[in-house]
Amino acid sequence: xxxxxxxxxxxxxxxxxxxxxxxxxxxxxxxxxxxxxxxxxxxxxxxxxxxxxxxxxxxxxxxxxxxxxxxxxxxxxxxxxxxxxxxxxxxxxxxxxxxxxxxxxxxxxxxxxxxxxxxxxxxxxxxxxxxxxxxxxxxxxxxxxxxxxxxxxxxxxxxxxxxxx
Numbered sequence: 311x312x313x314x315x316x317x318x319x320x321x322x323x324x325x326x327x328x329x330x331x332x333x334x335x336x337x338x339x340x341x342x343x344x345x346x347x348x349x350x351x352x353x354x355x356x357x358x359x360x361x362x363x364x365x366x367x368x369x370x371x372x373x374x375x376x377x378x379x380x381x382x383x384x385x386x387x388x389x390x391x392x393x394x395x396x397x398x399x400x401x402x403x404x405x406x407x408x409x410x411x412x413x414x415x416x417x418x419x420x421x422x423x424x425x426x427x428x429x430x431x432x433x434x435x436x437x438x439x440x441x442x443x444x445x446x447x448x449x450x451x452x453x454x455x456x457x458x459x460x461x462x463x464x465x466x467x468x469x470x471x472x473x474x475x
Contacts, residue, residue, distance in 0.1 A: 327392045328370035329436055332379045334358060336433045337371045344412055345394070345405065345440075368394075381435035391429070391437030402426060402442045403472035419464035423450040424457065426464055 331337040338358055341347045347360040350367050356374055359367035369392070382388050396402045406428055409416065417437070418429035427441035450458040 326368050326370060327389070328372065329389075329392070329432075329434075330376040330379075331371050331373055331432075331434045331436075332376050332381075333433070334371060334373050340432050341369060341371065344408070344414065346408075376434075384435075389436065391439045393427075393439040393441060396440065396442045399426065399442050399469070400472040402428070402440060403469045405440055406466070406469055407473060419466055421460075421462045421464045423459050423462075426469065428464070 329337070334356065338349065338360075341360055342349055347362060347369065348364070350359045350361050350365075352358045353372075356377070357370065357372040359370050361368045396405065409428070409430070414430065416428055416430050418427075420427050420429070423444075425441045425443045427439050430438050430440070432438055450460070452458045
């Protein structure tokens, strides 16, 4: 398709995601009040930028084309989920405990070998994955050295046991 092959630089990273939401206040309540992101700034009454740790923004939320709209259909083209990486397993356990305390429903919880993940939907039914990566040295590998990722049920009791220390 292209004459010259190209490979993205290895240190490239995804900087942020920008989500269309129907109600900015409701979205901020979910992302800031429940998940703990910090509000960095607003852009008029229709957009907000939030982050972890003072970054300019990890997530943009806007109602520019979606104010009052219903969620996108599950079978439509679009973003599958936004993934938030927690630094440690204990951090993932803490947000899981917080979600339990708020009685916020999960849509799934999986062990992928390389990571452990919780899945949920935001109020606009945008998928959200909350996870932590195991150390690379612990990632499962096939005989040829390639990753051997899988999807198994996450041991939620084991995850919560991280909070006992």
